[in-house]
Amino acid sequence: MKSYKLKKFHNYLVRILATMIVVIIISCSMTIESVVQPSSVNGGSVLPVTLNVQVTTNQSQTSKLMIAMLVPKLWNVANKASITFTSDITTGAQPMTVIPINSPAPNGNGLNWPNYLAAKIGNGGNRINDWEWVAFYSNADFSLGGNVTVNATVSIRIPVSNDNISFKLGYVVANSTDGLSESNRYGSFFPGCFTVNGTGDLIDFCNPQLATVEPRTASDNDIITIGFDGGVAANLLENASTIYLCATGITTSGTRIDVCSQVAASKLNSLGAGRWNVDIWPRKFFSLADNQQLEKLEYFFTDAAGANKVGYGGGKAPFLYTFKCQ
Amino acid sequence: MKKIIGTSIIILLLVNFSCKKENTAIPPEPVKTISGSWKIIKALRNGTDLTNRFDFSAFRINFSDSTYTIENLVPFIVSKNGKWNFDDPKYPFKISFTAQNSVEKGSTMLYPVVDGVRNIIISFSPGCTLNTYQYTLQKVN
Incomplete structure (x- = not known):
């Protein structure tokens, strides 16, 4: 009888510990709460995008913020876009810089960020294989304590080409330590089909094409x-x-x-x-x-x-x- | 006693004459040669493998000491015959081609041995610079 009670207590203890571990793991998260962007812009203009990001930690960490965008290749975003962010723990707009393609992503098995994102996140449902992920790091590292929630507002400005395009844009937030190692270590957001009213034949990434x-x-x-x-x-x-x-x-x-x-x-x-x-x-x-x-x-x-x-x-x-x- | 001294002298002589100065000189790095005819065994366009989708089989580039000729052209860094050179003949990381009546065009170059066979891997953009092609060349037997 005593042995049975001990075994039962042991089982309860294991369950409680397992629950605690799960709570600890899932309490570390990065999410994109919302995305503000127009449904269309004119060709040759600037597409303004705002990402509302939330970072919750369960232990102290020092990392760079990573923001990635899924875009048409012909926009040449790596050379033309600009990103800054503001947050609860910083003062003023914080600059971000495109991550060199020869820089491996953390926990990415040697892949760089664009290839890591393509392998893990995918193409966002775009029908033409002429898209790319472009990733940016914050210029500075940021130290966060344990059990902290930080809100950040990311401002993106993308000069679009003159082409007539419909495309499913995508956004990912992560950090330079965890990468995309666990599904709760990064956040993604796909706001749907976006249109550029430009010139020339429509390049339709959104819909099936003959x-x-x-x-x-x-x-x-x-x-x-x-x-x-x-x-x-x-x-x-x-x-x-x-x-x-x-x-x-x-x-x-x-x-x-x-x-x-x-x-x-x-x-x-x-x-x-x-x-x-x-x-x-x-x-x-x-x-x-x-x-x-x-x-x-x-x-x-x-x-x-x-x-x-x-x-x-x-x-x-x-x-x-x-x-x-x- | 005499026997011990005699044995000791013999051992000493053996030890002395069996030792040679270790040759620690580093052998000179040979100049890399690519003379001969090379074919395409792998072709990527923006990372997409086109090797079995497009007919690269007849393409040949024939290198001599300083010139090259091309047979059965496909999209390549140059489209005419001409001259070539390495950035460093011993440790090449770049190969340059100067086609007839044209300016020099360079490509990064890898020179790995795969399964005992020397390969040349070059990257270039024959059309738009946004499109990158990577060809793996192997010498034709």
Whole structure:
């Protein structure tokens, strides 16, 4: 009987200790409480973003604050954005600086911050693989005692490009000691689809697209990947067994070069689930002379016979792509 | 007594003549040579592996002492034949190409031995600078 009571007491003790450990672990947290940003801005303007961040500690720690943003690559955020923050424990705006890409993230198994964030947090649901995570550290280290809650307001200013874009922005807050080691050691926030009312063809990261081109910024001397997603909308090729690219390259002098034959170089590879792609080197694909340079691309997709042709929105107008480096 | 002295002398002679001065000179680092024909065995674009998606198989770059020629061009740091050089022939970390009628273009370079085979890894942007390509080259047997 005595042994039974001892065993019962021991079990209670273990449960109480386990609960205490859990409370200690989950009491150390970094969260983004809210994000204030406009739903759209005009091309070439500055996107102002405010993050309301809360940091709660369970033990004293000295670290830098880390703020990361998921953005389109063509905004060149690492070189153009600026970040500062104010907080309960600081006076005045505290500057932050982009983290060099050769700097490994804490607990990141050797990965730098952008790759660590991409592996752990992901792409935020963006449909075109032309996004990047850009991470910033506070210039100064900050010492916090145990069981302290600090509120910080992070101000971000991102000069956006002139491009017409819809994109799912994302934000992460963490610190230079814990990194993304545990889910409660960092906070993330994805406010939804954001639009830039710019110029040129819409680059829609938010919605499924019949056709995509990667990278979004490329010259005719890059290898570009042209993708077709036949399952997105009803179209003449949704059940095709083979699909070919039918394209016209338009040079800077206005010369149009048509390549619309169903040959190996223009055949798309099946990725399954109605998705296809082909990698082309435009200079070779269009047999450009040394003095020729492509400005634009108009393209369709066809079946093996070339009889069924799908263009923008599944219709008869071509998809458009503009070659540009910025 | 004589026997002990004789044995001692023999041991002393053996010890003296068996010792040689240790050769502590560091062998000179050889100049790295890449002469020969090289092919692409791996190609990344912005970190995405294109090796099996795009046909790099026919590309060759043939290095001689100071010149190179290219066969079956793909997007590369240069598109014409020309001259090449290392930043340091013994410890190269950068390789530069000067194509005919063109300015010099440089690339960071790694020179690892993988599975007993020497590789050259170069990074460059043939098109937009935002797009980085990394090719791993291996000598053609």
